[in-house]
Amino acid sequence: MSRSNGNIQSQKFLSRPAVQATLAALLCIVVGLLIGYIALLIISPAGATQAIITILKNYFTYPSKAAAMKYLGNTLVKAAPLLMCALSIQFCYQAGLFNIGAAGQYVAGAGAALFCALALHMPWIVCLLAALIAGGIFGIIVGLLKSYLNVNEVISGIMLNWIGLYTVNMLLSGVKEVASPYTVNVATENPGALLPSFGLDKLFSNNKYVTIAIPLAVLIAILLKIVLSKTVFGYEIKATGIAKDAAKYSGMKEKRNVITTLFIGGALAGLGAAFLFLSGYEQWSVTQSSVPSMGFNGIAATFLGGLDPIGTIFASYFIQHITSGGSYLDKNIYPSQISDFISAIIIYLCGFVLIFKLYLNNYLGVKEEKAKEKTTASANKEEGGNK
């Protein structure tokens, strides 16, 4: 009796959506890592095991705790913008929009933040707002094209990614270092534009790049979770995503919702860029000829996170963790892009999550029915015996 009770309980546990999402994500990660490991084995079997451990260990490779904390800080510094990009894609996906333009909105945000910081010498709060607006405008363009002219948001997003890249390259070539293609250092040119850290850097062995960006990104994720699950606006967005025509029929302004959603999505990605570039961690190269991968990695993080803001926090950290881990590989044996390879495999596998859940639920359903049949059958038997 107790055994079957336990069975039923475990089944109930398995049919909870959050549990299923976590299970699916873990499965994707394990398979993704396995394929990555196989790739490493093919490249050079001797050090493959060590290499995959290096990727997974990331900053733990440093023996001293202080150094590990410092590099944990670095990973977090890059995880914050990744989280913002992931949230951007996720928020739009709720409305049925695939915001691949997050990469371009991120670029626009970076351009605006750095231009305000370096050319106009604005304080950080203004730079942050500029990034938000610039990203948002890029989102609005996609939204307008989508809702009024029926342009597929994926294609217009990609086009805007490239337009954004070349525009920002042009915009920032006025504030680049003389001898290099990189923009001048924010810390030396305009320290007032650096995001404040309020002592957070002390926690990470005085890692000066650790700023309020990190807690802010997490807060925004939580805020989005609340907006999506508790507000009318969130409900309307989800309704538009599930059935556009039904939403329109029941009086929701679906065009306005699409545009607002993409504005918010763009603003999130733009802010993400400001979170990175206003920490001084990275400088923009005005000769770069490919769109930064942050926006695309956001897709990985958001789907790995089960399309849930809270799950996305962990997923973003994980994706950034292995990406940073990849840079510790011995460059003369293994390419560091093996991490990107693993992330890409994980996204591909995320495509199967839906079918995985379907099978799992079917399986659980069958089991439940069988269990029911059993109990009713045994109950009938007992009844018969009593008579």
Place this chain on the structure above:
Amino acid sequence: MILLLQYTLLFASVLILVALGGCFSEHSGVINLGLEGIMVMGALGGALTLKYISPDLPALLIVLAVLVAAILSGMIYSVLLAVACINLKADQTLVGTALNMLAAAAATVIVKSINIAENPDNVSSNVQYVQTKKALVVSMGSFQFNWFMLVALIVLIAAYVVLYKTRFGLRLMACGEHPQAADSVGINVYKMRWAGVLISGMLAGIGGIVYITAGVSEWKFEVGVAGFGFLALAVMIFGQWKPLNIGLAALLFGFFRALSNVYSGFDFLAALNIPGSVYNMMPYIISLIVLAFTSSSSRAPKAEGIPYDKGSR
């Protein structure tokens, strides 16, 4: 001027090939957003063939070997899309995007590993094919004819004939318009969609190798193919999913892309002193404008993007 014409034809060839690939896939009912990734894979297969093949072989043989390699790598890679989107009914947008990222990462990893194996200090993602690339072109005065221009033309005509004049083509299009109806008259929708995706893999694979051999004799695989797969999708939409219109649209887009390569050769354009970035942006801006005007009266296949489920009504 001749240079501009040459590049226009070259880039138009790429766009024709890839856009027709997308066209076959979408007519069968599958949106192929992974064209960009398939191009990278085709480019990789072709580039590695160019790298290892002996330059002393007859030119025709080299061209054929490169074509076969590009076709095979493109087709094999497109299987990943077909399995996920047709049989497992995954989200086509997500899988297409994943394939783009996977191709860029995988190609970089493969090329870097090969380079490192040859020389541990060479950590670049470049493949060089200076000698063998010469086999692909025939000089006619100052115009360099590329064999792939001919391939693109043949494919264009073939695509028209196959789609409108053969039983296979008409059945394929039926699966993209109304798969249930097609199924009811005995057409195997899954098979047709597989065919559509594999053809798109084949054509996009060729497109990839044409793109990376256009005017350069080495390629850095870290940069992928710079959104060309998506430009091809814009060409396809502008061409309203019809092969001949796609051909014309590709010429227009090819022209603007070519301009960014050769603008400095024109005195009056150079005199305008417009930064190079503007020319680089041009094809993307044009396509955005074109899309804005053509998308609202779109003739997209009606059932594209919806996984076909035999059991559903």
